[in-house]
Every structure is written in C-alpha cells, then in structure tokens.
Amino acid sequence: MLIAEEATNESSSLLLSERMIITLCNGKGGSGKTTLSVLLGSALVEAGHKVALLDTDPQHTATRWIEEIGGLELAVPGQDYGALFIDTAPRLESKEVTDSIRRADVVVLVTSPSPADLFTSRDTASLIHREGAQDRAHVLFNQIQPGTILARDLEDMAERIGLPAFKNTLRRRQAYQHAVLVGWKSLGGEAREELFRVALEIVGSVKKQTRKVAN
Numbered sequence: 001m002l003i004a005e006e007a008t009n010e011s012s013s014l015l016l017s018e019r020m021i022i023t024l025c026n027g028k029g030g031s032g033k034t035t036l037s038v039l040l041g042s043a044l045v046e047a048g049h050k051v052a053l054l055d056t057d058p059q060h061t062a063t064r065w066i067e068e069i070g071g072l073e074l075a076v077p078g079q080d081y082g083a084l085f086i087d088t089a090p091r092l093e094s095k096e097v098t099d100s101i102r103r104a105d106v107v108v109l110v111t112s113p114s115p116a117d118l119f120t121s122r123d124t125a126s127l128i129h130r131e132g133a134q135d136r137a138h139v140l141f142n143q144i145q146p147g148t149i150l151a152r153d154l155e156d157m158a159e160r161i162g163l164p165a166f167k168n169t170l171r172r173r174q175a176y177q178h179a180v181l182v183g184w185k186s187l188g189g190e191a192r193e194e195l196f197r198v199a200l201e202i203v204g205s206v207k208k209q210t211r212k213v214a215n
C-alpha cells in the first residue's frame with residue numbers, strides 16, 4: 001500500500017474524530033521546528049485531514065511561509081481541526097513554550113544528531129519532564145546524513161537526551177529548504193514518503209497512549 005494511502009487509513013479514525021495537538025520544540029534555533037511543523041502538517045493535509053498550524057514564535061516564520069505558499073491553514077481560535085501543529089520559539093524560558101508543551105497530545109523534540117545539539121536537547125527534555133509530558137514526548141532526529149558516524153548511534157543519543165526517539169527520521173535534503181519557496185508540490189517521492197512515515201508515527205504514538213490508558 002502506498003504510504004499516502006496508509007496515512008489516510010491509519011490516521012483517519014483518530015484525526016477526524018478528535019483534535020490532536022502536536023507541539024514541536026527545542027531550545028536551539030535551527031533544529032528544524034518550523035520546517036517540520038509546516039511540512040508534516042502539509043503531509044497530513046495531503047492525507048486528507050483538516051490541519052492547522054499555531055505559530056507561537058514571535059519571529060513568525062511559519063506564518064509568513066504559510067501566507068506565501070499555503071499547504072495548511074493558520075489556526076483560528078475557536079475552530080476545530082483534526083490536528084493542530086504548534087511551532088515554538090527556541091526559548092525554553094518562555095511561557096508560550098511551556099504552555100505549548102503542557103497542552104500537547106504529542107511533544108516532538110526536534111534535533112539534529114550532532115553532539116553539539118545534545119546539551120540544548122537535554123535541557124528541552126528536562127523541561128518536558130518538569131511539565132510532566134515525558135510520556136507523550138519523543139525525540140525526532142532531523143537532518144540525518146546516512147552513512148555518517150552521527151547517523152549510527154541515534155538510540156544512544158536519545159538515551160543521553162532522556163526521551164525515546166521516533167523510529168523514523170528525516171534526512172538532510174535541499175528539497176526541504178526549497179519547499180519554503182514552492183511548497184509541498186515541489187517535493188519528490190522520497191521526501192514525501194519520508195514525511196508521511198514520520199507523520200504516521202506521530203499520530204500512531206497518540207493511539208498507543210490512548211491504548212495504554214484504556215488497558
């Protein structure tokens with residue numbers, strides 16, 4: 001089955017019936033929060049869902065991006081969405097960041113695999129633990145370069161950060177940078193598939209939590 005089809009089937013029961021809040025965070029700027037909120041949101045739109053983005057970063061990069069190229073809606077207060085992606089500022093001390101973590105069904109700590117990012121990722125994980133959101137949180141490795149040393153030990157890196165990692169990762173691709181200009185339609189099949197896989201895993205992680213509570 002095509003991943004796009006799978007994304008539609010797998011996520012529809014949950015996404016269409018209840019609102020899911022997905023917060024992307026990291027105290028470090030440049031980890032990919034804005035890029036991935038827009039592109040993962042667009043992937044779920046492609047899979048047929050009503051998705052919006054809430055831009056809590058005062059720089060408003062995501063807002064400008066969406067105004068320019070579309071892809072998904074900007075969140076309007078009071079409106080209901082199948083999924084709401086919250087893009088956050090790289091400022092762990094900010095109230096918007098803590099609030100966005102607290103209200104999320106899934107917290108996605110976006111980081112590159114570089115050891116240079118370990119310390120801020122660890123600080124971000126500590127905040128997630130302080131807010132009691134650790135059971136809803138995963139590390140999402142972004143900007144992976146297959147075959148490099150840093151791509152090898154992601155499990156170890158996640159352990160050092162202090163949260164489990166999503167199995168699926170995102171490669172470093174110029175296509176993701178280019179998408180800021182032209183949107184989802186500029187992405188090739190591999191990039192789209194990679195985004196669908198991650199989006200599916202994010203949605204599936206809520207299903208698992210629900211199951212845990214139900215059991």
Ligand SMILES: Nc1ncnc2c1ncn2[C@@H]1O[C@H](COP(=O)(O)OP(=O)(O)O)[C@@H](O)[C@H]1O
Binds near residue numbers: 036142176
């Ligand atoms: N997987 C990726 N491959 C290539 N470039 C990426 C990837 N993820 C992010 N980038 C680039 O990294 C830079 C920072 O990304 P951005 O989403 O603005 O980070 P943040 O919102 O965390 O500050 C941007 O130039 C973006 O295009």
Ligand SMILES: [Mg+2]
Binds near residue numbers: 033034057
């Ligand atoms: Mg950003």
